[in-house]
Amino acid sequence: MSKNKIEKYPGKEIDVFWDGRLCIHIAECGQSKDDLFVGGRQPWCMPDTTSRSQVRDVVERCPSGALSYHEKGGHPERAASENSIDVTYNGPLFAKGDLEIEDAPNDMSGVRFRAALCRCGQSKNKPFCDNSHESSGFRDYGAVGEQGSAMGKTAGKLRVKPIKDGPLLFSGHVTIRAGSGRVAWQGDQVALCRCGKSKNKPFCDGSHKAAGFKSV
Numbered sequence: 001m002s003k004n005k006i007e008k009y010p011g012k013e014i015d016v017f018w019d020g021r022l023c024i025h026i027a028e029c030g031q032s033k034d035d036l037f038v039g040g041r042q043p044w045c046m047p048d049t050t051s052r053s054q055v056r057d058v059v060e061r062c063p064s065g066a067l068s069y070h071e072k073g074g075h076p077e078r079a080a081s082e083n084s085i086d087v088t089y090n091g092p093l094f095a096k097g098d099l100e101i102e103d104a105p106n107d108m109s110g111v112r113f114r115a116a117l118c119r120c121g122q123s124k125n126k127p128f129c130d131n132s133h134e135s136s137g138f139r140d141y142g143a144v145g146e147q148g149s150a151m152g153k154t155a156g157k158l159r160v161k162p163i164k165d166g167p168l169l170f171s172g173h174v175t176i177r178a179g180s181g182r183v184a185w186q187g188d189q190v191a192l193c194r195c196g197k198s199k200n201k202p203f204c205d206g207s208h209k210a211a212g213f214k215s216v
Contacts (some may be wrong), residue, residue, distance in 0.1 A: 142179015
């Protein structure tokens, strides 16, 4: 499998796609208790080994958007009913919902619904995570101290704008969950740190300026 191309795994009722540009090997697919994904097998993914509904379920577990599907004669993947951001332990932001990520390539279909967004500042694939946090020594356990305004109360589109040399700006109602899984913050607009230096993680506090953070 090439990390620079999209692999297609055809099935009779549903096709699965894997985007190597986004995969960070969380392994939700490989840990599923079926034969849909089997490491070392050729092909690795075989959609016809399980039900169409199981294919949808397993693919939608992928938090990076590296996996997506096309159901033949059925419905395309739908956004989750709630826009959410999970602040992971020493890792990326997992965004889920009706996402519109500015300047994301048109062929990255999975990130319309699920994305792993860098917050250590070291990814070579910004704004997406490439696991650079593991080697960079990034440390943040995902505590969230603020509560937000909780305005809006509807999901709708969640727009993600990577500010040049600055934070990720989220516009649209969203729920932020702490690393513990606790619902911690709700509101309609928030700027989250992606330089790795904020003293108020996951929120931006302007530290990117002193740190000389570059988004490209």
